[in-house]
Amino acid sequence: MSIPQRLQGSGKCTTATADSAACRRCPPAPRRATLVQPRCQQRPGAHQPVDAADGADRWQQPQRRLAAALAGVAATAALLVGTPLDVAKARPVLTQDEKNTIALFQRSRPSVVYITSLTTRRDAFTLNMLEIPQGEGSGFVWDKQGHIVTNYHVIRGASDVLVTLSGGEGQPAKVVGFDEDKDVAVLQIQAKEMEASREGGGGRGPLTPLRLGDSADLEVGQKVFAIGNPFGLDHTLTAGSGTGREINSGNTGRPIQDVIQTDAAINPGHGGPLLDSSGSMIGINTAIYSQSGARNSAGVGFAIPVDVVKSSIIKYGKVVRPIMGISFAPDQSVEQLGVNGVLVLNARDGGPAAKAGVRGSTRDEYGRLVLGDIILAIDGKRINTASDLYRILDKCSVGDKLDVEVLRADATEHLTITLEASA
Structure with a gap:
């Protein structure tokens, strides 16, 4: 086998x-098993396998290109400046204009106060009377006796007012007086109890009034600064330029003469002083005008000139304004008559104008309107509108005698009016 x-x-x-x-x-x-390596079918455009040396070289190529680009940038910069690139330097030294602005702010800050007006309301659940804030604004120290000047609209309707100086706590203030037409109010605090903080020293010193300036010669382009507490923010300074204008009071509608118009941002609550470049107070920030009517800083700001704050507000608690004792027609009515001037509607009995012989408008026996005197000029200065009349009266004092030219019927007459104090 x-x-x-x-x-x-x-x-x-x-x-x-x-x-x-x-x-x-x-x-x-x-049987002996044999492992077979599966082959990947190459797609068109796919990367072909490379060996280790070739792959390492390809990874290094982008790094080499980046290093070359950086070297080129450094070389170009060195050629432009002539020296190697410097490391970023510290903040540059302040300009002289910046130093002046900072110094002005530091000097004026202790004189600016924060004002809170309070109102009393009854709680709907407990029926208790509560004091709640109704408005905020700014003001400034007027004198060392504790008088504070602010806008009338800030404290209008308030039951109580709190005044906070720089670095201090809120203290009650009493309303001494106000001028509703000019949107100005005067408050008073206890000067011995309320002291302004001294900047930098950490101690406390007496109240620091602002130095008063002059807005009569203000030029367009002259730098002015508005300082205050807009929206309750503590001590904000804005800059702009200003010039004289006329606006109507937001409280009574009476024209306010020689108002300072400025493009310095004045926001709600940004009352307080308007300063010139020396730090002197030339106005009281009061209003904002914008085409949309919104009270924001998108438009033009206004400030009441400093000479509006008369000593009579502090002495008598109100503005003692000289008056003629007349009421007059709107300017539009006079324009329809084809004349320029102020048409007298009524001369108050016993008033300065009535004593001087000024006649108001009346009606005859048939009910037809008989026009009164039309004021054409005062002391030789033409009167075309009511604003012209207010402008002259604002510069007069009680007891002044005025030469008034009036048109009566078809003839002109000159009358002498002695101004008296407003009631």
């Missing part, structure tokens, strides 16, 4: 006489 022989590495057997039976008697030889 043939002996089967296994071929190494083969699953077959061979015998001298290879027949199928002999092959079936041979045990099956183990």
Whole structure:
């Protein structure tokens, strides 16, 4: 019988006489497993595999290009300035104009106060009377006796007023007087109890009034500064330029003469003083005008001239204003008559104008209107509108005698009117 022989590495057997039976008697030889690496089918445009050396070189190429670009920028900058690039320097030295503005603010800050007006309301649940803030604004120290000047609209309708000086606490103030036409009010605090903080020293000193300036010669382009507490923010300074204008009072509608118009930002609550470049007070910030009518800093600000704060407010608690004792027609009515001047509607009995012989408008026996005197001039100065009349009266004092030229019927007459104090 043939002996089967296994071929190494083969699953077959061979015998001298290879027949199928002999092959079936041979045990099956183990097969050797062969792992086959699957091949990735390359897509068009796909990256071809690279060897390690080639890959490292390709990773280094962007870094080399970045380093070359940075070197080029540095070289260009060095050529432009002639020296290697310097490290960022510290903040530059302040300009002289900036130093002057900072010094002005530091000098004026102790004189500016924060004003809170309070009103009394009844609690809906407890029925208790409560004091709640109704408005905020600014003011400034007028003198060492504790008088504080602010806008009338800030304290209008208030049951109580609190005044807070720089670095201090709120203290009650009493209303001495006000001029509703000019939107000016005078308050008073206890000067001995209420002291302004001294800037930098940490101590306390007497009240510091602002130095009064002159707004009569204010020029367009002259720098002015508004200082106050807009929206309740503590001590804000804005700058602009200013010139003289005329506006109507927001409280009574009466014209306010020689108002300072400024483009310095004046926001609600940004009352207080308007200063010139020397730190002298030339006006009291009072109003904002914008085309939208909104009370914000998008328009033009106004300030009442400093000479409006008369000593009579402090002495009498009100403005003692000289009057003629007349009422007159609106300017539009006079324009329809084709004349320039102020048409007198009524001369108050016993008043200065009536004593001088000024006649008001009346009606005849048939009910037809008989025009009164038309004021054409005062002391030789033409009067075309009511604003012209107010402008002259604002510069007069009680007891002044005025030469008044009037048109009566078709003739002109000259009358002498002695001004009296307003009631």
